[in-house]
Amino acid sequence: MTLANLGLSAEVSAILTRLGVPQAKLSGGTLAVRSPVNGEQLARLAEISAIETDKAIAAAHEAFLEWRLVPAPKRGELIRLLGEELRTAKADLGRLVSIEVGKILSEGLGEVQEMIDICDFAVGLSRQLYGLTIATERADHRMMETWHPLGVTGIISAFNFPVAVWSWNAALALVCGNSTVWKPSEKTPLTALATQAIFEKALARYVAEGGKAPANLSTLLIGGRDVGEVLVDHPRVPLVSATGSTAMGRAVGPRLAKRFARSILELGGNNAAIVCPTADLDLTLRGVAFAAMGTAGQRCTTLRRLFVHESVYDKLVPRLIQAYGSVTIGNPLQSSTLVGPLIDGGSYERMQKALAEAKAAGGKVSGGDRVLQNEAADAFYVRPAVVEMPAQTGPVKEETFAPILYVMKYSDFDEALTLNNDVPQGLSSSIFTNNMQEAETFVSARGSDCGIANVNIGPSGAEIGGAFGGEKETGGGRESGSDAWKAYMRRATNTVNYGKTLPLAQGVKFDVG
CATH class of the missing domain: 3.40.605.10 (Aldehyde Dehydrogenase; Chain A, domain 1)
Structure with a gap:
């Protein structure tokens, strides 16, 4: 079955029925919903008005x-x-x-x-x-904080x-x-x-x-x-x-x-990773490829900038380009596929604009071309791009929501840290190293300034137990x-006097009748 005739609208209708969504909600509205898999229209939904909102x-x-x-x-x-x-x-x-x-x-x-x-x-x-429960300076008092909806x-x-x-x-x-x-x-x-x-x-x-x-x-x-x-x-x-x-x-x-x-x-998350001289390159290759190509580069935690030490650059980058060239691109519903489509044509156009700007700035582009347009003219599949850049300039400092990985060479660890932090975005980051000093420095106060800083794993989001985000801009x-959870509540400080005096009012006399 080709991309063009997958029959997605019928499948979506059946799924929504099983999940409890009435069929009447799927038609007759002004909002057309299309699948990026092949451009097929899935539904037309009614939209709420500002007054109804x-x-x-x-x-x-x-x-x-x-x-x-x-x-x-x-x-x-x-x-x-x-x-x-x-x-x-x-x-x-x-x-x-x-x-x-x-x-x-x-x-x-x-x-x-x-x-x-x-x-x-x-x-x-x-x-x-x-x-x-907060220590109080007053006798026969208790001070505490409470959290309310x-x-x-x-x-x-x-x-x-x-x-x-x-x-x-x-x-x-x-x-x-x-x-x-x-x-x-x-x-x-x-x-x-x-x-x-x-x-x-x-x-x-x-x-x-x-x-x-x-x-x-x-x-x-x-x-x-x-x-x-x-x-x-x-x-x-x-x-x-x-x-x-x-x-x-x-x-x-x-x-x-x-x-x-x-x-x-x-x-935004214009996320970076640093590859140090002691990095396990097999581990690094897998981590970088998944972080940069997953979800067709459309994650806020996607890896977009890669700083590779000059001693391992020629060992890692050719292998990375080879991996990019061999990845399976196509129908995301098939188990063999690793990279699905961009969300729409606007994303494709922004990707091509960024690649053109990178070339103009001296970048060497591998990949980035559109594929499968003959099978699905209304869908936008692209080959993920590796762009070797002479410096962190131009589009490298801007986030493009597409599978573009900018690769740059570095020689000094402090230089790499500076480059990691030298963009306004700062959701996530990572370092690949077996050097304890480099790893600990990266997660220290003078290291990565991002909300997430990982060691020997890509700049993925934290697990559910860790707070996600912290975008610095x-x-x-x-x-x-x-x-x-504290962001969803209001805090109150409460003081309870279980004694018979008011310490702050000692020496003050009132006529209480």
């Missing part, structure tokens, strides 16, 4: 007022059930991610597994929303991780006592519909088993930029977690700051594990 947020606020009163461990029970429903739906939802985004099937399934993992994490967290959590997600990002935020927000309002990318609304249906199954089980939960606890907004603007500007949304480009972040950040709202911004914020 305002009403939806108001309803979510009412849900928050009720949900915050439910004990946190009981809120965690809802997320436990969500994890169970995701396990049941994993095969269908993972395949839907691959069809709608173009990820290879193992990556689609892996994204759903991240959703399951964060549910597990959040269930435990629901019994660990700890505050401190914050309010409606707005979630804006990007196409490249269409469901995992929602789960990182929603699982934490819900156990913290918040309601959620989610605006997914216009490019990936079908996976959002499926996820909302799965959540509603979990919610129905929760209520059937005696749990108390309000309507509108999780709200999905299918729409364009105007919908996102209402969400960002709404006074009933004290926190917005937004994932996307740095351009999007520059638009969202000031609007939130203007009304003193909180933000969690996970944006914006001050960012953190999602997922560690103490990221």
Whole structure:
């Protein structure tokens, strides 16, 4: 079967039916949804208006007022059930991610597994929303901090991780006592519909088993930029977690700051790796290839800049170029495929523009050409590109969401550290070395300035247990594990006087009648 006649719309319809999405939602709307696998139209969805968005947020606020009163461990029970429903739906939802985004099937399934993992994490967290007991200078007093639900959590997600990002935020927000309002990318609304249906199954089980939960606890907004603007500007949304480009972040950040709202911004990741003289080159080759080519270079943690020590450059780079030339590109639903398509033609055009700029700056390009256009004229498959650059200049300092790996030679370790940090983006980074001093320096205060710094592994995201992000250009914020939950709550300091005096008022006399 060729790419052109895969019959994806029929398969998507069947998957969505199994997951609980009514067929009536898939047609008659203004938003055309196409698969990057072959350009086939999958659905036409109705879009919510700005006025309807305002009403939806108001309803979510009412849900928050009720949900915050439910004990946190009981809120965690809802997320436990969500994890169970995701396990049941994993095969269908993972395949839907691959069809709608173009990820290879193992990556689609892996994204759903991240959703399951964060549910597990959040269930435990629901019994660990700890505050401190604070030493006080006053006798017969106790001072402590307490954590309370914050309010409606707005979630804006990007196409490249269409469901995992929602789960990182929603699982934490819900156990913290918040309601959620989610605006997914216009490019990936079908996976959002499926996820909302799965959540509603979990919610129905929760209520059937005696749990108390309000309507509108999780709200999905299918729409364009105007919908996102209402969400960002709404006074009933004290926190917005937004994932996307740095351009999007520059638009969202000031609007939130203007009304003193909180933000969690996970944006660009022009990530780098340093290959040192002592690196295990076999390990390095595998780590670099996966980090740079996975998801067709469309991850925020994609490896985009590679600094190779001059002593191992000629041993590693030719092997890397050979690996790039031999990789299987094609239908992401086939198990033999390692690189699927770009999301759309705009991504292809931006990739070609960056490669042209790299050539003009003295770069030597291997790969980067379009393939399979005869099989799928409306899809955009490309051969991943390795670009040997004379210096970190021009497009190297800008993030292009495509499989382009810029390779540069270095001679001094401190020079490589400077190059790693010498871009405005700073989501993730890595070093390949067997030298303890280099490894420890890289993760120290004078090492990588990125939110994630890895040793002998590519610049992938942390596991669910670690906080993800920390993009330096914006001050960012953190999602997922560690103490990221604190962003979804408000802290209060409480002092309890269990004595009979007010120490600070000693010597002051009042006429108390």
